Amino acid sequence: MEMDGGSASAPAGIEADSVSVRQGRSKIIYQFTQQNLPACKPVLSPAWVISIFFVVGVIFIPVGIVSLHASQTVVEIVYRYDAECVPESFRSNKLAYIKDSSIPKNCTKSLKIPKDMKAPIYIYYQLDNYYQNHRRYVKSRNDQQLLHGLKYHDTGSCAPEDVNHGLPIVPCGLIAWSLFNDTYSFYRGIDELKVNRKNIAWESDREHKFGKQVYPFNFQNGSLIGGASLDPNIPLSDQEDLIVWMRTSALPTFRKLYGRIEEDLDADDIISIKLLNNYNTYSFSGSKKLVLSTSSWLGGHNNFLGLAYISVGASFILIAFVFMLLHVKNPRPYGDTTNLSWNWKSMSG
Amino acid sequence: MNCDVVICCRVSPKQKASITRMVKEHSGKTILAIGDGANDVGMIQEADIGVGISGMEGMQAVMASDFSLPQFRFLERLLIVHGHWCYRRISKMILYFVYKNVTLGLTLFYYNIFTGFSGQDLYDDWYMTMFNVLLTSLPVLSVGVLEQDVSSDVCLKFPALYQQGQRNICFGWKRIIGWILNGILTSLTIFLLNIYALSPSAITKHGYTADMEHIGTITYTSIIWTVNCQVALMISHFTFISHILIWGSIICWYIFLYTYDILPPTYPKIVFHVFTEQIGPEPAYWIVTLIVVIVSLLPYFIHIVIQRSFFPMDDHIIQEMKYSGTDVSDGPMWLREQERSKQMTQVGYSARVDAKIRHLQEQMHRKRKSFYSS
Numbered sequence: 001m002e003m004d005g006g007s008a009s010a011p012a013g014i015e016a017d018s019v020s021v022r023q024g025r026s027k028i029i030y031q032f033t034q035q036n037l038p039a040c041k042p043v044l045s046p047a048w049v050i051s052i053f054f055v056v057g058v059i060f061i062p063v064g065i066v067s068l069h070a071s072q073t074v075v076e077i078v079y080r081y082d083a084e085c086v087p088e089s090f091r092s093n094k095l096a097y098i099k100d101s102s103i104p105k106n107c108t109k110s111l112k113i114p115k116d117m118k119a120p121i122y123i124y125y126q127l128d129n130y131y132q133n134h135r136r137y138v139k140s141r142n143d144q145q146l147l148h149g150l151k152y153h154d155t156g157s158c159a160p161e162d163v164n165h166g167l168p169i170v171p172c173g174l175i176a177w178s179l180f181n182d183t184y185s186f187y188r189g190i191d192e193l194k195v196n197r198k199n200i201a202w203e204s205d206r207e208h209k210f211g212k213q214v215y216p217f218n219f220q221n222g223s224l225i226g227g228a229s230l231d232p233n234i235p236l237s238d239q240e241d242l243i244v245w246m247r248t249s250a251l252p253t254f255r256k257l258y259g260r261i262e263e264d265l266d267a268d269d270i271i272s273i274k275l276l277n278n279y280n281t282y283s284f285s286g287s288k289k290l291v292l293s294t295s296s297w298l299g300g301h302n303n304f305l306g307l308a309y310i311s312v313g314a315s316f317i318l319i320a321f322v323f324m325l326l327h328v329k330n331p332r333p334y335g336d337t338t339n340l341s342w343n344w345k346s347m348s349g
Numbered sequence: 350m351n352c353d354v355v356i357c358c359r360v361s362p363k364q365k366a367s368i369t370r371m372v373k374e375h376s377g378k379t380i381l382a383i384g385d386g387a388n389d390v391g392m393i394q395e396a397d398i399g400v401g402i403s404g405m406e407g408m409q410a411v412m413a414s415d416f417s418l419p420q421f422r423f424l425e426r427l428l429i430v431h432g433h434w435c436y437r438r439i440s441k442m443i444l445y446f447v448y449k450n451v452t453l454g455l456t457l458f459y460y461n462i463f464t465g466f467s468g469q470d471l472y473d474d475w476y477m478t479m480f481n482v483l484l485t486s487l488p489v490l491s492v493g494v495l496e497q498d499v500s501s502d503v504c505l506k507f508p509a510l511y512q513q514g515q516r517n518i519c520f521g522w523k524r525i526i527g528w529i530l531n532g533i534l535t536s537l538t539i540f541l542l543n544i545y546a547l548s549p550s551a552i553t554k555h556g557y558t559a560d561m562e563h564i565g566t567i568t569y570t571s572i573i574w575t576v577n578c579q580v581a582l583m584i585s586h587f588t589f590i591s592h593i594l595i596w597g598s599i600i601c602w603y604i605f606l607y608t609y610d611i612l613p614p615t616y617p618k619i620v621f622h623v624f625t626e627q628i629g630p631e632p633a634y635w636i637v638t639l640i641v642v643i644v645s646l647l648p649y650f651i652h653i654v655i656q657r658s659f660f661p662m663d664d665h666i667i668q669e670m671k672y673s674g675t676d677v678s679d680g681p682m683w684l685r686e687q688e689r690s691k692q693m694t695q696v697g698y699s700a701r702v703d704a705k706i707r708h709l710q711e712q713m714h715r716k717r718k719s720f721y722s723s
Contacts, residue, residue, distance in 0.1 A: 032590075035434075035501070037495065037588040037590070039497075039587055039588045040587040040588075041586055041587070041668065041672065042585075043668050043669055044657050046658060049658075056643060063636065067636065074550075076550070120556070122551065124551075131464060131467075133463065133464045134465050134467045135464065135468045135469035136467065138469055138561070143614065147614070202557065202622075202626065203626065204614075204621055208613075208614050208622075209614045247561075248560060249558070249561060250471070250544075250548065250559065250561040250563075250565070251463050251544065251549070252464075252465075253548070254549055254558065255550065255551075255558050257551075257556055260556065293550065293551070295554055295555070295556050296554070297554050297632060298552075298554075298632060298633055299550060299551045299552040299553055299554070299631075300550025300551035302550045304545045305546045305633075305636065305637065305640070308542065309636075309640055312640060319651070323654070327658065330659070332658060332659070332661070334669055334675075340686065340689075
């Protein structure tokens with residue numbers, strides 16, 4: 001790198017005297033006003049270009065391999081159940097089935113575990129085509145009320161789910177009203193697998209955003225039931241399903257944590273799932289899936305990151321080689337003068 | 350209007366102004382007027398750029414002008430050094446500003462494709478407010494104030510570099526559209542890579558999935574990094590101020606994020622503790638940021654590599670000459686190029702005559718040599 005102290009083309013004698021008496025900060029100010037600050041002027045030469053591409057490629061490929069490996073060690077089972085759990089007689093009219101509360105919504109399915117799964121095994125429910133990120137939906141909540149409960153009155157943002165029969169609703173808003181209410185229980189043979197439903201929400205939410213003295217009040221009392229109802233004796237900070245649901249997701253296809261299984265599952269185990277198919281996703285062609293997944297240091301099963309790193313690293317190395325070939329074939333001598341624009345003109349005209 | 354030089358004497362101020370106006374209208378070019386007395390004020394104000402000389406005749410010209418100089422000879426420095434630098438600085442600054450706002454804004458538009466076009470923002474309000482105030486505005490100021498492609502003595506020695514401004518090389522339509530396309534491509538890369546890498550599966554070891562706040566914060570971090578590193582790629586003259594402003598802006602973002610999310614939860618609404626608890630400790634956050642930044646900067650980097658290697662511009666070649674020291678080691682070449690660059694800018698009749706005479710002399714010299722040697 002060239003360090004350019006800068007030499008101004010000004011009367012040399014006077015300049016030298018005045019610079020020599022300046023020190024420290026006034027020297028820097030002088031250099032700044034004269035635009036002579038010491039500077040680094042890197043020049044992009046072919047050697048630098050090739051080495052940058054090569055080094056980045058060589059760093060990226062191992063990172064990609066490690067990420068891909070982490071993703072491949074995760075065992076994930078995705079099972080779509082919303083179509084299969086509708087009884088035969090209602091297959092052509094699923095909406096009538098789901099809205100009729102007298103029809104039992106039990107459903108039993110079985111899954112085969114493809115590979116060994118080490119505890120903890122995370123259980124998620126995945127919803128598709130569900131726009132939790134719609135602006136009106138995201139707005140429809142009130143954080144002050146979640147923290148302070150009935151003491152807080154200004155719940156206009158939750159309309160129309162803020163007041164019912166003249167009484168305020170706690171927690172108010174559409175997000176809480178549409179709480180997911182399918183439930184799952186898992187059996188291996190005749191033994192029930194214990195599902196840990198604690199600590200599924202972020203700790204900061206449980207400790208600081210949902211009040212420990214706030215209890216559900218007047219919730220899901222209206223004519224239109226949107227989802228689950230809440231036990232009015234449990235404070236909001238312990239209602240972890242609600243807390244998880246209230247974190248609106250970014251995309252229309254999302255997963256939310258339901259619980260975790262603290263035991264290992266072996267390959268070829270048959271797990272039977274007893275689920276209650278309560279939640280209505282049929283009216284908007286959404287779908288519901290149950291996901292069982294282990295995790296790695298990088299998270300869940302997502303090959304995208306590893307593959308992206310590997311492909312970017314490989315293409316960088318390819319670009320480095322291509323550039324090296326081009327440079328070797330048509331070298332442009334460093335700082336040669338034939339490319340200066342005034343020399344083209346004299347050569348051509 | 351067909352003359353190269355016109356001399357007028359005994360003209361009144363009004364006549365000076367009307368001459369200037371006439372030249373402006375007929376030629377359509379940018380006019381500079383320089384004068385030192387009160388009778389030049391009309392001319393100075395009529396021209397596009399007025400330069401006043403302070404000194405013997407008082408301060409009227411100085412007060413009416415855009416630039417003022419103490420001596421007439423500094424006009425050369427004003428145009429060739431400062432004019433050249435300012436042209437490049439302002440072009441780069443404006444194009445970069447457009448680029449970075451296109452990058453931020455388009456990610457919001459792409460996100461709305463996924464929200465049913467409802468108008469939901471991906472980022473918290475305060476993030477977006479801080480974008481143009483604190484997080485990305487200062488580095489581009491360092492470009493606009495401090496950027497130099499070549500140093501001032503080189504500018505004076507190679508006046509042909511000034512023609513880059515006259516030919517509008519740095520701000521032509523190709524460049525404008527190029528930067529906007531760069532912004533479109535960058536925003537697309539950032540958005541898609543973040544969306545596909547972070548959902549729908551979990552992003553942490555403990556099985557938590559990424560919500561709107563997490564994806565928003567991680568995407569925004571990628572944007573801040575990309576946009577600031579783009580400034581670093583654009584600058585060819587790195588002072589310590591540039592470094593402080595560029596890397597300081599990125600550090601500011603992290604400081605802001607940290608401070609914002611430890612405020613009590615009623616202020617930052619959803620993003621409470623998003624950095625300290627939720628995404629900061631996760632390797633996925635940092636790994637995604639790294640690849641997104643590198644891939645987004647790749648198109649511009651390849652562009653400048655190809656340009657510098659195969660289609661270099663004058664200032665690139667001069668930078669290379671200075672960098673490799675051939676200006677010192679190959680003195681005759683340096684002086685020769687200076688002379689050649691000066692020849693192009695002379696438009697006088699006598700200079701052409703001199704050139705023609707020189708050309709004929711060379712021809713005669715060659716003929717004489719071949720006559721004697723045969």
